[in-house]
Structure formats: structure tokens, C-alpha cells
Amino acid sequence: MNSSQSSSKVYLEIVKQLRAMIQTEGYQAGDKLPSEREMSERLNVGRSSVREAFRALELLGLIETRRGEGTFIRDFRGHQLVQLLSTFILQDERAKGDVKETKFLIEWDCLWLGARKAADSELNKIKEWALTGNYDDDEFFYRIILLADNHLFMRMWTILKDYYNSLNFPQDKVSKEDYVLLIDTMVQHDEQQIKDQYCKIRNLSSI
Amino acid sequence: MNSSQSSSKVYLEIVKQLRAMIQTEGYQAGDKLPSEREMSERLNVGRSSVREAFRALELLGLIETRRGEGTFIRDFRGHQLVQLLSTFILQDERAKGDVKETKFLIEWDCLWLGARKAADSELNKIKEWALTGNYDDDEFFYRIILLADNHLFMRMWTILKDYYNSLNFPQDKVSKEDYVLLIDTMVQHDEQQIKDQYCKIRNLSSI
DNA sequence: CCGCACATGGTGGTCAGACCAGTTTATGTT
DNA sequence: AACATAAACTGGTCTGACCACCATGTGCGG
Known part of the structure; x- marks a missing residue:
């Protein structure tokens, strides 16, 4: 010992x-x-x-x-928690890509969920906040995921966000205008537009 | 005691x-x-x-x-694992809906991921298997999620699947033809078609 | 009266030993 | 060889003892 x-x-x-x-x-x-x-x-x-x-x-x-x-x-393939299990497995380079991919997809899921679930008044509230407030990327998406109103996604995203941030991926700063535009697309309920705008923010060619 | x-x-x-x-x-x-x-x-x-x-x-x-x-x-809101935490919190009716919603969205994510990542030969292999083999819904999506090639999603889905199954949601049996059709849409790489077919299988109006 | 040093008691951290209750394996009898 | 019994493990639990650490109170000196 x-x-x-x-x-x-x-x-x-x-x-x-x-x-x-x-x-x-x-x-x-x-x-x-x-x-x-x-x-x-x-x-x-x-x-x-x-x-x-x-x-x-x-x-x-x-x-x-x-x-x-x-x-x-025990046969714990996949089973059980995600957190401590990650400590056991989340070591190779490959897993890093998984974290990124998963985080982005969950964010996208929640954008679409939020667009469908949230009342326009709530979206407008966030739009105002996005226009005036100070916030970083995490804070912005935290509010988005609140809109999606799904505890599980919130938990997963919180874990993923922490991992993702610790992995030091290069990331460009997103302008306030782009965040606001993203909310606008949600108000429109146009899935394709939401996706396009999200891809722009994340610098993705597709999702 | x-x-x-x-x-x-x-x-x-x-x-x-x-x-x-x-x-x-x-x-x-x-x-x-x-x-x-x-x-x-x-x-x-x-x-x-x-x-x-x-x-x-x-x-x-x-x-x-x-x-x-x-x-x-400890302040464990959101943080930490998902699994046993759920046992502590996942008791109210509301959470059940979260499980369902999350499971379906992850399956959909993996369908689209798989369609983009997997080689045609792999898709064809699965199609053959889907045509001839015996399998239940879990087994089918297990292979789909393998295609998506994302360990995190696999883990999440495995947990969610178990919870979902234990919640006894009413679920119609899906015909073999519908599974095969779903794979066909993946081969086409047409996102909208994949979505439509998945919604049909799950009896959803939208996703 | 205030403030600091020290003593005391409470709390987690660890260990050793003792039983109990099961399972497995070895032993010996028929 | 087949069976019954005994011994040897294995986990499950409790008790008591000590250590290290922290908080509080107590009393002394200022």
C-alpha cells in the first residue's frame, strides 16, 4: 500500500x-x-x-x-453509472471524440426540444437576456437545456460539459449576435434553420 | 433496523x-x-x-x-453518475417521460450518426441480418448504436434501455419489414426519411 | 473585559479479533 | 463408488481499541 x-x-x-x-x-x-x-x-x-x-x-x-x-x-458492460465509469474507461484519445460528439448532439437535441416545448414568452425572455447579459457558452446552453425541460439531458450535459472543458478543445469565441440568431431560429420552429445556426456556432459542416 | x-x-x-x-x-x-x-x-x-x-x-x-x-x-444536483442517482431520484412520473424522451432521441441520434459513419457494406450486413435473424427491439438498436461507434452513447443507451423496459410503457411490436426499411433509409443518407421511418416505428408524430 | 493557549470531547480513519452463517472441499465410512 | 460428515474457507457483523483531526470551552494572563 x-x-x-x-x-x-x-x-x-x-x-x-x-x-x-x-x-x-x-x-x-x-x-x-x-x-x-x-x-x-x-x-x-x-x-x-x-x-x-x-x-x-x-x-x-x-x-x-x-x-x-x-x-x-460483475458484467458491467455499459451498465451502471456514467461518471465513475468514465474514470475507468475515459482515458484514450478516442473517448475524447465521443465526448465532443455526444455533447454537441445533446445540445442540438435540446435546442429542438426547447423550440417545441417552450412558450414564446420564455424564448423571448432568453433572447432579451442573450442580447444584454454577460455569459459564456456554458451559461447560454444551460438555459437552452433548461428549456428542453428534461432532467436526464440536463445531467448528462452537465457531466459532458465538465469533461469537454477539461479536454481543452480549441474553440472560437461565439459572438452575441450568433447566440441571438440561434434563439430566433428556435422561435421559427424551423428545424433546419436551428441546425444550420448551431453548426455555424460550433464550426461544424454537418450534424 | x-x-x-x-x-x-x-x-x-x-x-x-x-x-x-x-x-x-x-x-x-x-x-x-x-x-x-x-x-x-x-x-x-x-x-x-x-x-x-x-x-x-x-x-x-x-x-x-x-x-x-x-x-x-453533497451538492449532487445534476452532477455525478446517472445510474444509481436515478434510483434515488427517478421515482416520480415526470422522470419516466424523461427516460422515454431521452432514449428515443439518443436512438435517433445514433441512427443518423450510423448512417454517416458506417460503410455501406456494414449497413448491408445488418440489413441481411434484419431480414433473416430473430431479434427484439433492443437487439436491433444495439447493432444500430454499434454503428454509431460512440461509447458514451452506447453506455447511456444501455442504461436508458434497462430503465425504459422496467417502466412498462405500452409498446407495439414492430414488424421485421419496418426495421429493414429503417436500414434502407440509412443507406440513402436521407435524414428526413430516417426520421420519418423511426417515428413510424415508435409511433411518434414528430421527434 | 478581552484575547490567546491549552485541554477536552466529538468525529472520521484504521485496525485487530471475535463470532455467525453460508459454501466448498476434503475426509472417512459404508 | 456413493454418501455422510467434518474441516476449511468466504462473506457478514459486531465490538473495542487507538490515532489524527477539528471545534468548542475553559482558564490564564494581559
Whole structure:
């Protein structure tokens, strides 16, 4: 144990170790993990700490425990959360493209959803705000996604936005006029126009 | 403790109790939870069991612990995972609509993504499979989303699919011909046609 | 009366050991 | 060989002990 920085909680270290073990030793779904007692000996930590790590991973659906038998890797393809799972998987360059693509598509979905769901008065309110207020891209789309009125999309977008921002994609500043124009297209309820304007803002040839 | 069914793991019961407490006693982000010791007395369980529950919730990002101070509810609006979070929040009727809406939009996104990304040979392969094979709706769209080649969408869709299926929305059986037709529209790369056909399958007036 | 230093109690963090309750495996009997 | 039993594991839970950290109160000196 005691790898890298100490002072961090032991059970978190165990989670890390477990992840490493799974990667290096090629554990697969259904495989049996070392017993809690063996694990605690191997890592020189108390069994209770091992249990805390195991319980946490169990609640996440990553492992499964059967009394008298042992602890097993669970088949968690795709399943379960998106967040911590990302920490496990979201490492390669390829995934970065996925984040970008997904964020943009969700934003587009919400533009169209918002155009159909929102009352004109709400759209006008946002248009006024877009004309006068100070805001960045995230703040603007946050309001758009509020219009779409879909909690799931809001959650996904929030996660994606944070990842996206941390990935440092090059991004041109969007002018206030373009944001306002985007809202105008929403008022028109013209799907193609919304799409064109969104593509312009995002510098995309198509979506 | 020992509510309803016993034999289930104590730490899971504590998670339940915690959720109930948060709901009934109106805990909010930032509020302090009872200490581990008090909790174990109150529920007549060992402190280690309380800790297992707390550690699991901590890893999920639902609570936060500060040594010497206590355990606090975390501001997890939107943030963090989607999966287990849903279990906590996804209870009202409203959320069901979100699941449906989101699932459909992601499927539509992936149809269009797949149409643009996939080679004709792959589309033809799927078409053949669609003509001859046995499959249900999930299996069909699983292959579609594979075409879209976006891990994030795949993960989201997998989660959404499971929730959606558990919600028992009424759903008509889709004929094999309609699935094949959908693939044909993808081959044409005509967005409007894809959309129309998808709406037909899902019985939607618009998307 | 104020302000600072220190003591005290509360809180999470960790460990060790003890049981219990299941499952698996080895053992020995028939 | 087949079966029954015993031993050896494995997870599940509780208790008690210590440590490190933080907040609060207490008392001393100013």
C-alpha cells in the first residue's frame, strides 16, 4: 500500500489497486477476486478497509459478492453509472471524440426540444437576456437545456460539459449576435434553420 | 433496523434508511448527517456497517466526509453518475417521460450518426441480418448504436434501455419489414426519411 | 473585559479479533 | 463408488481499541 500519496483514504487506495489489478491481470466478468482476508494481507491493510472498498464497488454494481463463495467481477458492460465509469474507461484519445460528439448532439437535441416545448414568452425572455447579459457558452446552453425541460439531458450535459472543458478543445469565441440568431431560429420552429445556426456556432459542416 | 426483509445486507438497509431520512427530514446539500457512532446506535447496527454504507455513498459522490467534522450531504444536483442517482431520484412520473424522451432521441441520434459513419457494406450486413435473424427491439438498436461507434452513447443507451423496459410503457411490436426499411433509409443518407421511418416505428408524430 | 493557549470531547480513519452463517472441499465410512 | 460428515474457507457483523483531526470551552494572563 502507501503508493504515491498517503493521507488519502485507504479504501480509495484499495479501489485504485483493484482497478489496476483488473487491468493488468486481465480480470474478466465473472472472475473471482481474492478473498477479503487475502486482500487485506496482500495490501497490508485491515480487513474492514478492504470491505469498505468492496462495498462501495458493490453498490456501484462493479462487483458482486456471494457469502461463502467469494467476490466476483460483475458484467458491467455499459451498465451502471456514467461518471465513475468514465474514470475507468475515459482515458484514450478516442473517448475524447465521443465526448465532443455526444455533447454537441445533446445540445442540438435540446435546442429542438426547447423550440417545441417552450412558450414564446420564455424564448423571448432568453433572447432579451442573450442580447444584454454577460455569459459564456456554458451559461447560454444551460438555459437552452433548461428549456428542453428534461432532467436526464440536463445531467448528462452537465457531466459532458465538465469533461469537454477539461479536454481543452480549441474553440472560437461565439459572438452575441450568433447566440441571438440561434434563439430566433428556435422561435421559427424551423428545424433546419436551428441546425444550420448551431453548426455555424460550433464550426461544424454537418450534424 | 430489520425493516421488512432481513437477510439483506445491513449496509444496504442503511443506505435505504439514509435515503428515507434525506427525503422525510428534508436534508439538503451541505447539511450534516448524524455521526457514524450515533447512526449505529440509532439503527442498532455496528459502526463498521454504517461505515460501509457511508463509504459506498461517498464513492458515489452523494455524501462527503471530513475528518474531525462529520459527514455531509453533497451538492449532487445534476452532477455525478446517472445510474444509481436515478434510483434515488427517478421515482416520480415526470422522470419516466424523461427516460422515454431521452432514449428515443439518443436512438435517433445514433441512427443518423450510423448512417454517416458506417460503410455501406456494414449497413448491408445488418440489413441481411434484419431480414433473416430473430431479434427484439433492443437487439436491433444495439447493432444500430454499434454503428454509431460512440461509447458514451452506447453506455447511456444501455442504461436508458434497462430503465425504459422496467417502466412498462405500452409498446407495439414492430414488424421485421419496418426495421429493414429503417436500414434502407440509412443507406440513402436521407435524414428526413430516417426520421420519418423511426417515428413510424415508435409511433411518434414528430421527434 | 478581552484575547490567546491549552485541554477536552466529538468525529472520521484504521485496525485487530471475535463470532455467525453460508459454501466448498476434503475426509472417512459404508 | 456413493454418501455422510467434518474441516476449511468466504462473506457478514459486531465490538473495542487507538490515532489524527477539528471545534468548542475553559482558564490564564494581559
